[in-house]
Amino acid sequence: MEEFGGFPVTREEIFSMLEEKRKEGFGHVTLTGGEPTLYPKFWEVAAFAKKIGYRVFVITNGSALGNPEYAEKLLPNIDELCLSIHGPNLDVHDKITRVKGSFDKMLSAIDQVSVYGKLKFVMVNHVVTRLNVAFLPDSLKLLAKKGAIHQFLISNVTPHGGGGARYGELAVPHQEIIEHLPALDAVAKKSGITLRFYGIPVCLLGAYWRYSNDLFYAPRTTIARARLENGAVGWHFEDSPLPYREKFYPEVCGSCVLKGYRCGGIYWDYTQLFGEEELKPFTAASLRRHPKETVVAS
């Protein structure tokens, strides 16, 4: 915030960028941050995007959306929503956000979404760290009780930004996440919530490999207000045609039929901490070994 003091991105700049990209053929926009609802009258940005034909997706921590007046302004102007939940109760969630009362605000946000009832897609992103991995099934059970949620995305810590600086103390061995899979799957099936995993190699998910978010990856362009290489503040563009951000493919991936478009590989920083683990390349035949489990790309 300090770095960008004096360089706020104006409403006009945002509108103009939205228009430009819409003309280029973009049809889906994710409005994110930091926390996008901190932007003054953020609902007007969402409304403009919707008016010019985008399908509008917002990622928020729920701090503003729990307020009924705010929800009334924002929700009719968006199509899809992602909320971030860090644990099944106040103790775990607020400890991770380091914001007292954030868990209650998140629950209020879910209630507002439920009351509105017209969003096409509502997901929860749950970043797994050493502080909350033990509570994974309980976090999903909480959402199952609340209703209104279509998808639960379990994200491994990404070695990027704050997650990069503290990767060693936050990252969890894959196995500690994977061991919860049967319990998570049971709750998901019972509640009708779709499970997805991000940041774990597809082959390590075993029988649950079809839950990998990599399989549903859509090429994207990220546009951010940033400090550019020449020191000026301006728009930064990043094209991500494939799901391998911050990741790489160890040699063993060479023969895998999912390498590239369908699997992003493994985080380099993860391998430095925990090793490459036993990656198991898929062959066309091994994919067919799960006759009821078809890879479907969105």
Ligand code: SF4
């Ligand atoms: S072997 Fe490599 S490319 Fe294949 S699923 Fe595993 S990590 Fe992905």
